[in-house]
Amino acid sequence: MSEVKIKRRIFPDFVLGFSSLTSKGPSGWMVILGLIIVLALVIMTAIGPWATPYDPIKSNVGPIRAPPSPQFPMGTNHLGQDMLSRTLVGGSIMLQVSALSVLVCFFIGVPLGLFSSYVGGFFDGALSLVIDAVYAFPGLVIAIAVAAVLGPGVVNMALSIAVVYVPSYFRIVRSQVLSIKELAYTEAARATGAKWYTIISRYIFPNVIPSIVVVITVNFADAVLTAAGLTFIGLGVTYDIPDWSWDLTNGWKYLSSRAWWIISFPGLMIILLALGFTLIGEGMSELLNPKLQR
């Protein structure tokens, strides 16, 4: 008889299989389009430093506020910096911040949600109350408040975004666990003598993953916009790091003098990045929701 092997996989097949995405109709294509956009921007930012025609932070590489031309395809800004070079590398901070915030949220929100709702009782009630209180605030306001206290920097930005998003993870995980822990297979696991942490990690957690995947992508999209917002009001990174949102901060004043190119290209990048993540998120939530599947 052939050797039987068990492959340990957490994701169901259709999350990993690209070819199966195309067979899932519009939502599959949404995910693919989103992935293409996000990957393109990530690759662009990753190879950007080697591909820039000019030094992105060097002033006066060209004339001041020059409109797009063959020499400066995206024009130059008020310091005479090349906008193409700045656009190519300007996503780095935003990507780092959003990735870091997603990691922080995931490792705080998910275990907290799993544990709290599995244990239940007073602990769960008290924690939910606190988390719901945070959730009730408008996200950007908390993020600004926390960022203002922590000060600028990539890690601090990520933390202030994480504060906003931990409640989302917690709530999604908690509600899922509440229903999963009543299902027969957790009961059956208990009847086979499984320990509580085995039940959480092997039986409940893998079944929560589809919902978490959706929150992660939505979190990414929002983190991008929040990071842009924080940098825009000066709570982000220092001015010597090229960043799309810095270009917005500095460039919007010149819109009245018809220098549209200074904010248009970085702004477009931010929109594209957020759009890519949103497409992935929306597509995923439709793919992973069994009620929407035919």
Place this chain on the structure above:
Amino acid sequence: MIKLPLLEIDSLAVDYQTGRGRVRAVDDVSFRLEKGETLGLAGESGSGKSTLGLSIMRLVPYPGVIANGHIKIDETDIIKLPEHEMRSIRGGKVGYIFQDPMTSLNPVKKIGAHFVELIRTHEPTTSEKEALERAKTVLKNLGILPERINDYPHQFSGGMRQRIMIGLAIALNPSLVIADEPTTALDVIVQEKILELLESLRKIYGMALILISHDLSIILERCDRIIVMYAGHMAEYTTGAELHRAPKHPYTERLLRSIPNIELSDQKLSAIPGSPPNMLNPPEGCRFWPRCPYVMEICRLKVPPLIAAEPSHLVRCFLYGEKGAKIE
């Protein structure tokens, strides 16, 4: 030679503490189960039969508590057992088969992983490969191709999933298997096959079986002894043959009469009038009296004791006096 009982339950009572008061779901239940024996637990929904089954695993769901009595498995009282020892009994010494095979398997884990998880929980030294080999043997006994160990639960039909559940319950060779309505979610033909499989496995592995069902006809054919539950009480406790031949409790009598008989061409099915009591507020006295055709004055006042109408025939009814003769 004194045979030691595998399972001994003594005046067990299980309460559910609900917002509207305390519900005694199982009240004053006592019985013994020998090794290799089959016991049927019959009763309608809410009669406490599942609660009784779960309390043997000490898995009565919140807010249920075991309020009174003893449950001894191999002479060990499990009610006082610490949780980690209880875990080794669950799945190890006592296997449990749940009612709904469609949701009783973890949808994101392969069948093999279920077995590996179970075997390695109880025997941590077993390698994954060894556990898989054992799982394949079990699957073969269940009539499932061993290659299918790499399939996910959704790739199996309901009957096959229930067979896998049975496999998981017997994989560690328990001395007792509790099957809680194992065939309710299945159609009649599959039901028959599952019950046959359970019976043959019981013989192969030499385990005792508690078969819980609302369907008295399933239990009658297969069980050495039968407990008929009504509203948390044991209404009747006797051998299968005896129960079939001469049911004593009015409830059992009525219940048996409501099973359709294929040999009678002209028959009216008789239903039991009324409905089961509200357990928040059970009737005073015998719990069956509002529906009983033989109701007497005393029935409304006192809970009848379990009377030995015959040496191996216990019945909770005032119709049978001290000597077991039916009082007319």
